[in-house]
Amino acid sequence: MKIAIFGQFYHKNAEEAVEILLDHLYEKDTNVYLEEQFFKIINLQLTDHKNYSSFKTFNVLDKSFDLLISIGGDGTMLRSATLVKDLDIPIVGINTGRLGFLATIQNEAIITAIDDILCGNYKISERSLLSIKTDPEQEDFQELDFALNEIAVSRKNTTSMITVETKLNGEYLTSYWSDGLIIATPTGSTGYSLSCGGPVITPDTNSLVLTPISPHNLNARPLIITDSTEIEIKVNGREDNYLISLDSRIATIGKDTIVTIKKAPFKIKMIELLQESFIDTLRKKLLWGEDRRN
CATH class of the missing domain: 3.40.50.10330 (Probable inorganic polyphosphate/atp-NAD kinase; domain 1)
Structure with missing residues (x-):
């Protein structure tokens, strides 16, 4: 081997x-x-x-x-x-x-x-990824234009909230007034999205989740969508530049840049030992079912 x-x-x-x-x-x-x-x-x-x-x-x-x-x-x-x-x-x-x-x-x-x-003696868990395309084109992501956990846009040199205009398959969804927006895969649902109030999604689910970061419009809530959806976002605000991250890779995008996000055409194969499972990991890492009050 x-x-x-x-x-x-x-x-x-x-x-x-x-x-x-x-x-x-x-x-x-x-x-x-x-x-x-x-x-x-x-x-x-x-x-x-x-x-x-x-x-x-x-x-x-x-x-x-x-x-x-x-x-x-x-x-x-x-x-x-x-x-x-x-x-x-x-x-x-x-x-x-x-x-x-x-x-x-x-x-x-x-x-x-x-x-x-x-x-x-193991099993394979296939994990979906996200791919990104920007208009105008972003050179930082030309070779590594995919993310396993999430793609997120957020404010940069400002304390003011930003507006993230969001469309799903070309249809206008909403404009999030927030610190940013996270688009997460099931794998990424236990990461940044979870810390911002998003749901946990099992890895074998064909879904994505949109999780706003500190939304000012308080009726904005995380939204689960099918992973065949094409997501288009555009950021506006007081500053000219904003941050976009693909997992741990960060770049700056200009105001009014159109960002298109969809499921990547390939998957990552992760090994799971036979005595392990995602549910078991949830119990161990998030302490589900444990009463720590005493």
């Missing part, structure tokens, strides 16, 4: 996970490639290199890879999706961050999880 490993940071929480993973993969005699910058970070931090120097590195993935392992938090998983793009390479995450909705494997479960994956 040809395995790619990606991480963005190397801190105290990640040290144990990195050593457990790399030691175990070396023992399994797998074909391991580490992302080049992450490999450099590891070499700087680890005094005992053991046999890690025998691992190869990569800058760009191709279809010859069978698996991408992400080491970090959910942000690192989102970044991993930009490496995989439309290559159909399954992704699994080892959580060295905080919440871990996407990266769910904890240090104590790494060896068992890797063994299960190498033996094929």
